Amino acid sequence: MADGNYKHHLNKKALNDSNYGKCMYCESKVTHIDFGDVEHIKPKAAGLFPELEFAWENLGFACAVCNTTKSNKYFNEAPFVNPYEEDPAEHLYVFGALLFTKNGSERGEITIKEIGLNRSGLIEQRAAKIRAIATAVDACHRIKSPHLRKAALDALMDEGGPDKEFSAVVAAQLRASGVDADDPAVAA
Ligand SMILES: [Zn+2]
Numbered sequence: 001m002a003d004g005n006y007k008h009h010l011n012k013k014a015l016n017d018s019n020y021g022k023c024m025y026c027e028s029k030v031t032h033i034d035f036g037d038v039e040h041i042k043p044k045a046a047g048l049f050p051e052l053e054f055a056w057e058n059l060g061f062a063c064a065v066c067n068t069t070k071s072n073k074y075f076n077e078a079p080f081v082n083p084y085e086e087d088p089a090e091h092l093y094v095f096g097a098l099l100f101t102k103n104g105s106e107r108g109e110i111t112i113k114e115i116g117l118n119r120s121g122l123i124e125q126r127a128a129k130i131r132a133i134a135t136a137v138d139a140c141h142r143i144k145s146p147h148l149r150k151a152a153l154d155a156l157m158d159e160g161g162p163d164k165e166f167s168a169v170v171a172a173q174l175r176a177s178g179v180d181a182d183d184p185a186v187a188a
Pocket residue numbers: 023024025026027028062063064065066067
């Protein structure tokens with residue numbers, strides 16, 4: 001922790017870099033529209049976890065909307081899913097433009113509901129991404145040359161990489177459309 005100050009620009013940059021400039025909760029790319037917020041996973045305010053104000057493991061990088069919506073909420077019996085420490089796929093899954101709770105996970109449900117991960121603005125953006133991916137998949141399959149088709153599918157697979165916006169949504173869409181790393185046309 002540089003200077004014991006979580007707002008120090010090096011801390012924000014490190015957090016930003018560690019999540020590719022994406023919000024840890026909604027996977028929006030933050031840094032091209034906003035500086036992003038340093039998120040206290042366990043809230044520092046309201047006398048809750050003041051001792052964790054500067055604790056590196058309690059800091060994340062979030063968009064202003066998620067950070068504001070989450071505010072000082074914290075549920076000891078069902079903490080928010082922390083993508084820095086665990087695989088969100090154990091608690092949530094993507095279907096189309098929506099997130100759903102997996103296996104009845106209370107933590108997944110609280111994370112979706114209390115941070116607003118199915119808010120209308122996100123659904124619109126995810127849906128636009130899904131339509132773009134579907135169009136691109138069709139275009140790839142229409143390429144006659146197997147070599148060029150594979151190159152195009154490879155490039156499309158990259159869109160589901162961890163550095164990309166809404167990568168969980170894109171990866172799910174690619175799998176649903178039959179394009180994934182196990183596809184011989186891609187893996188070869
Ligand atoms: Zn967000």
